[in-house]
Amino acid sequence: MHQSQTIERIRVRYGETDQMGHAYYANYLYWFEQARGAWCRDRGFTYKQFEERGVFLPVVEVHARYKGEVTYDDWIQVKVWVSEVKRAAIRFDYEITNESTGKVCTEGYSWHVFMGEERKAISIPEDIKGLLNRNPEDFETIG
Amino acid sequence: MHQSQTIERIRVRYGETDQMGHAYYANYLYWFEQARGAWCRDRGFTYKQFEERGVFLPVVEVHARYKGEVTYDDWIQVKVWVSEVKRAAIRFDYEITNESTGKVCTEGYSWHVFMGEERKAISIPEDIKGLLNRNPEDFETIG
């Protein structure tokens, strides 16, 4: 697996805060997902294309460690990379840096299984393995 | 159209607040939706059953007027009723009362079109018209 990283910048929405004054913990999972989408596009394909051909990657496990605050209007950088690939599953790791402090504020990972049209686990198709192994430097990012 | 009302009680989640300290304005639309679901169940059917037979009710218009605060852990009562029915569309009206103050805090409405499997507008099927006209007193609420 080519462990190259993709970084997705996201600005925190007002509706993503809670009354404690920082981002509610569930929103990080939306940001993880947005970063996964960017990771695909950096390698010349989209997750949407996977679903269009009947391959789905539901999340089967997620973990997040919140180490620092994220507040409204902050720019965050979500660094994402594939840390492990099994026969029918893939793990993405995340590291979020808050640009307003320059510090890593969150770390996490998620496991996804490959699922076919019949909603059952499948081995990763060979051509998709090829996509996952792409070096982003060799491909144009999909806009 | 039988203009009987249904009332759905909802407790406000922490994640539904924002840094201003009250519920973020988009969450009311989730509450409207939950109340519509309860309205159906009060008349002995579910919206889920509509979709299972290929009838969808996407929202084509929504309006909300926020008159009073809703904060974390408040119980709210969402009163919902059908205020108008057209050939291929239906309007729900909402009135939210905050139990902690006893006052109406929000009013709103939403318009929905009836859509078939082909994702095109359809006239309201006759049997569904019958469901919509039911008097909740004559039917058992679906749990």
Place this chain on the structure above:
Amino acid sequence: MHQSQTIERIRVRYGETDQMGHAYYANYLYWFEQARGAWCRDRGFTYKQFEERGVFLPVVEVHARYKGEVTYDDWIQVKVWVSEVKRAAIRFDYEITNESTGKVCTEGYSWHVFMGEERKAISIPEDIKGLLNRNPEDFETIG
């Protein structure tokens, strides 16, 4: 009021879709909010700065008309402008275009009151009136 417009591009998240296959209606209110934030930054200030000096703009009314579909991974453009200003309130109008179809898919507006630290309506402070009247061409967008 200088009715210049700001356009904010947003890519639709997977978590913003629902089982009907397009964006759930409440998410548009998050996008409206993000566009309001961009409108401020285009004029050289931020909404965050308002709150830091004790001025809040809670939403008191919102309306949206959904005319076309928005699906996962679509780029949308939220055009936002101030359409009306009263002594203590301001109205933003929105027009969302789906880049994948080139068509306007949603129109809406929101009314906001100006509120001070004591959580009571206040007249718009003179200096803030000045900010709201700025021509974005004369100011540098805040990054």
Place this chain on the structure above:
Amino acid sequence: MHQSQTIERIRVRYGETDQMGHAYYANYLYWFEQARGAWCRDRGFTYKQFEERGVFLPVVEVHARYKGEVTYDDWIQVKVWVSEVKRAAIRFDYEITNESTGKVCTEGYSWHVFMGEERKAISIPEDIKGLLNRNPEDFETIG
């Protein structure tokens, strides 16, 4: 620590689904939070009261394992209990059962630190320790 459990029933909202047809993974964190609130009320106090006296419990870590599907309109039962207490932190464990299948569909946990008004970690106040140790059978649930 009294490891008694609380069970919170929640019905899945339409807006909590995604285009894959089941609940989006971030929503489980909202359900965990709702269950924590119910856990407190079962012991005669509320989390809201904690914040009113200046004690906050931000999440510092969360984990979820998704083992089965949750779909629109399903009733789920979120079982929650305190599995560990440290000097300044507390861990809640969760087990979600989907009533429509009768099976456990999700397991998870979250770690929370105790934080004071100055937004710094504090040892758990003695009286709060007492609240956390309460046997729900001895206390009336707060409505």
